[in-house]
Amino acid sequence: MGDNISLGDRDGVRTPMQWSIDRNGGFSRADPASLVLPPIMDPQYGYLSVNVETQAGDPHSLLNWTRRMLTVRKQSKAFGRGTLKMLSPTNRRVLAYTREYTGPDGKHEIILCVANVSRSAQAVELDLSAYVGMVPVEMLGGNAFPPIGQLSFLLTLAPYGFYWFGLAAENQMPSWHVEPAQSLPDFTTLVLKKRMEELLEAPSRTTLEQGILPNWLQNRRWFAGKDAAIEKVNLAYGVRFGDAQHPVLLSEIEVTGGGQTSRYQLPFGFIAEDQVGTALPQQLALSRVRRGPQVGLITDAFSLENFIRAVLQGMQNSTVLPSDGGEIRFEPTAELAKLGLTAESDVRYLSAEQSNSSVVVGNSLVLKLIRKVASGVHPELEMSAYLTAAGFGNISPLLGAVVRRDAAGEDNLLMIAQGYLSNQGDAWEWTQNNLERALRDELADAMSEQEQHYNALGELKDFAAMLGQRLGEMHQVLAASSENPDFDPQITTQKDASATGKDVVAQIEHALKLLKQHQHELNPADKTLVSRLLEHKKAILSHVQELAKKTAGGLRIRVHGDLHLGQVLVIKGDAYLIDFEGEPARPLRERRGKHSPYKDVSGVLRSFDYAAAMTINVHNVDNTAHAQDARRRVGDRYLSEARQAFIHAYRLAAATLGHAWQDPDGEDAALALFGLEKAAYEVAYEAENRPGWLPVPLHGLYGLLSGLKPFSDLGGE
Known part of the structure; x- marks a missing residue:
């Protein structure tokens, strides 16, 4: 071979590069007969079937797969600079090793690589007891696997299949994981x-x-x-x-x-x-x-x-x-x-x-x-x-x-x-799965015509509208006159509105107190938001009382009481509401009380906010600037479209509810008031259970106050 292009055996690398389906595969506009070797015309591998232009438009093509692999590899220095430790699985058809690297900033990376080098499916048990409690996150899709325990870690691999795992902290535990029931070690x-x-x-x-x-x-x-x-x-x-x-x-x-x-x-x-x-x-x-x-x-x-x-x-x-x-x-x-x-x-x-x-x-x-x-x-x-x-x-x-x-x-x-309702899962998990799909489509920069027609964000928007419609229909049923006094609707009096205002004020005061206690754990931008909230506490509480006054005349009915996406089942694109026990921490008397229907509406809107935050903050295997921008675009678009579709559909379905607002802004005031109540509840919950998630309700609380003069100069949600 050498420099003699007339010798055979390497025609595959001497034929024109297959750029497109154009003449000579898009490589040259010359007469095909004048080329040293003609382009490959094979029906399976020829330029009419395999070319850069076609593969660039297919997110699942070998070209785009290779690009993704290179992108993932570049994100972790452990691949090129980390220490190598070979594992010794008993199944010799499986190759397994870890790469570990600690950067100058102290950031520690651990990568687990597992590959099936045989042409048949294999199972393997790995001794990963040195990494107990860590969560393997598959690096190509960002999906978390069950956490590593003391026992051997079991994996199954397709023929010639492989996994790249980033070993992450316990806070990335998959939401579907359920800890096995623990029995007593010794029985009496x-x-x-x-x-x-x-x-x-x-x-x-x-x-x-x-x-x-x-x-x-x-x-x-x-x-x-x-x-x-x-x-x-x-x-x-x-x-x-x-x-x-x-x-x-x-x-x-x-x-x-x-x-x-x-x-x-x-x-x-x-x-x-x-x-x-x-x-x-x-x-x-x-x-x-x-x-x-x-x-x-x-x-x-x-x-x-x-x-x-x-x-x-x-x-x-x-x-x-x-x-x-x-x-x-x-x-x-x-x-x-x-x-x-x-x-x-x-x-x-x-x-x-x-x-x-x-x-x-x-x-x-x-x-x-x-x-x-x-x-x-x-x-x-x-x-x-x-x-x-x-x-x-x-x-x-x-x-x-x-x-x-x-x-x-x-x-x-x-x-x-x-x-029993046979379902596709609850709306929280279903939404997270669709947001992951939307993010993958956004990062792939290529979607087929069919995928564009049935895109994930479109499905989420349609479901939000369906949920709004079903909630409005349920409120119509609960707002009908009833001989049962526990379900007969009432009109909010000024006394009722004042009592609600006092209750929300107390919850916001408690939330602000907790934010002050945890302020040192937040980043500088969020610390600024907390300082602003504390500085204008009197204005906030006065605003809440004004909102409460405007809700007089609104309808008070029985409501779900603890509605969020986790309390909704997805069944063939429709929304089914479950678990009507209300907030478990409250006594039965309060959970059976009558409330504004906007209490349920606000619960769903805040749940949309959490779903968007999960997309932006948690699915973070790819930490490039391009990926971060894509996550924010997907999260922001979902939040905007889901809110608008939900509220529009709800208002249509609940248009005939017997509200008798005494103030023309009563509906907007009720939506804002119960949104603030829900955000304050979330601040208290996160502060006591998941302090790392405090920024989500903090931004929600601030966003709901963005119309108030002291907060109009800073962005909220």
């Missing part, structure tokens, strides 16, 4: 002669209350008292339930800590050693037990499928059990019988470790066990029953409930059964 053995009721008698009761339950509760996600030491646990009552082969004790426990006593529902179930099937009953077990000749475990009965089926049968039969001076009633609706559920219906747990516990039966019913029990009518049951009876279709319909009536005649909701 209890001895029962025959009956489950013996758990309520000494010495078993003493062992449970003083030894087992205080430790067991600390590992439960639904237990809200982790911040205070448990001073006392008391078994409030126990009612036998189920059959002889699968005994259960329906029970509630009273937990005292930090000067407060709360009541939680914890049904006790027995499972014999030879009956243990799935891992969940073992993970939630409290103790070993010897019951006559049988040996087994005492566990949370909700983890037992037989218990779920027994509850369903109890509802179908309208069972009533005597209990502690009252009774436990299993109450079905007429819709339950239509489902045709039987003892053979499948049972599938959604998650046993949330604020409440839920399970799907027969792919048509969701049974939710209420963990934190409170006396009084529960808003989840009340709202579901009312909206179902009114024929509002965009909710999970009520199918039944289990209610305990205590000695004082007060109802306590224990379980609620609702229709």
